[in-house]
Amino acid sequence: MFGEHCGLPSERTLLSHPPKTGLHCKMVLQAVSKVLRKSKAKPNGKKPATEEKKVYLEPEHTKSRITDFEFKELVVLPREIDLNEWLASNTTTFFHHINLQYSTISEFCTGETCQTMAVCNTQYYWYDERGKKVKCTAPQYVDFVMSSVQKLVTDEDVFPTKYGDQHGSASTCYSRQLPPWGRGCWELFGGVVAGREFPSSFESLVKKICKYLFHVLGHIYWAHFKETLALELHGHLNTLYVHFILFAREFNLLDPKETAVMDDLTEVLCSSPGSSGATGDGASSGVAGAQNHVKER
Numbered sequence: 001m002f003g004e005h006c007g008l009p010s011e012r013t014l015l016s017h018p019p020k021t022g023l024h025c026k027m028v029l030q031a032v033s034k035v036l037r038k039s040k041a042k043p044n045g046k047k048p049a050t051e052e053k054k055v056y057l058e059p060e061h062t063k064s065r066i067t068d069f070e071f072k073e074l075v076v077l078p079r080e081i082d083l084n085e086w087l088a089s090n091t092t093t094f095f096h097h098i099n100l101q102y103s104t105i106s107e108f109c110t111g112e113t114c115q116t117m118a119v120c121n122t123q124y125y126w127y128d129e130r131g132k133k134v135k136c137t138a139p140q141y142v143d144f145v146m147s148s149v150q151k152l153v154t155d156e157d158v159f160p161t162k163y164g165d166q167h168g169s170a171s172t173c174y175s176r177q178l179p180p181w182g183r184g185c186w187e188l189f190g191g192v193v194a195g196r197e198f199p200s201s202f203e204s205l206v207k208k209i210c211k212y213l214f215h216v217l218g219h220i221y222w223a224h225f226k227e228t229l230a231l232e233l234h235g236h237l238n239t240l241y242v243h244f245i246l247f248a249r250e251f252n253l254l255d256p257k258e259t260a261v262m263d264d265l266t267e268v269l270c271s272s273p274g275s276s277g278a279t280g281d282g283a284s285s286g287v288a289g290a291q292n293h294v295k296e297r
């Protein structure tokens with residue numbers, strides 16, 4: 001839209017100053033060339049986005065916990081508990097706690113504020129049952145995760161709530177309705193019980209669940225830590241993260257390459273007093289200088 005003083009030149013002006021067609025064309029070509037060079041070097045002529053400050057790494061926030069319990073003792077397999085039952089109990093517990101933690105900031109995680117499921121420099125895609133890659137918003141991705149995990153942990157063929165081992169006339173059966181900690185506090189059932197066996201693919205399913213739950217935790221830190229801080233729930237989040245990471249390390253449930261995106265936080269939280277977790281091979285293996293390069297998973 002032109003202003004009032006930007007009309008076409010008068011006839012007198014045109015007669016007194018003949019147009020210099022060659023010079024005019026040259027100026028236009030130079031301007032177009034400049035625009036094209038900008039577009040090639042920087043899309044839309046914009047500078048690449050600078051890395052956001054990671055508020056969750058500030059010392060005043062990383063030291064916040066809701067307990068000083070030695071988590072290493074909490075994740076070790078009790079001698080009298082079956083390994084699969086221990087994995088099932090803890091995985092179910094982590095699912096509920098991470099789902100609850102996300103629910104506290106879910107109103108801030110919308111399709112507008114979180115158009116992709118991003119954690120630092122990594123963007124996650126969902127893969128449907130046919131293995132098709134699906135790009136979705138963060139709330140959609142979390143909904144896919146929670147719905148899928150809920151379906152698995154409530155499937156008696158995958159996560160049997162009563163795991164039995166028949167020997168003779170009686171069998172001992174554990175119920176996952178009780179907390180996963182507290183040795184000796186498992187409910188016992190007498191008589192002959194036809195206990196369900198865990199599937200052969202159970203451990204791989206647990207690893208898959210842990211991978212997706214890690215994505216949700218990472219997104220909370222990366223995109224919604226300020227809201228978590230305002231709600232004064234960062235102590236809960238830190239405690240949950242440390243417990244989850246140490247448990248995953250104890251049973252090799254997470255690939256270090258998968259968790260590398262949060263190595264800086266893991267190193268700080270899991271090496272601080274109360275966590276009893278030395279950093280593993282993947283705890284400080286992040287690639288320097290790659291912060292502005294978006295990865296896809």
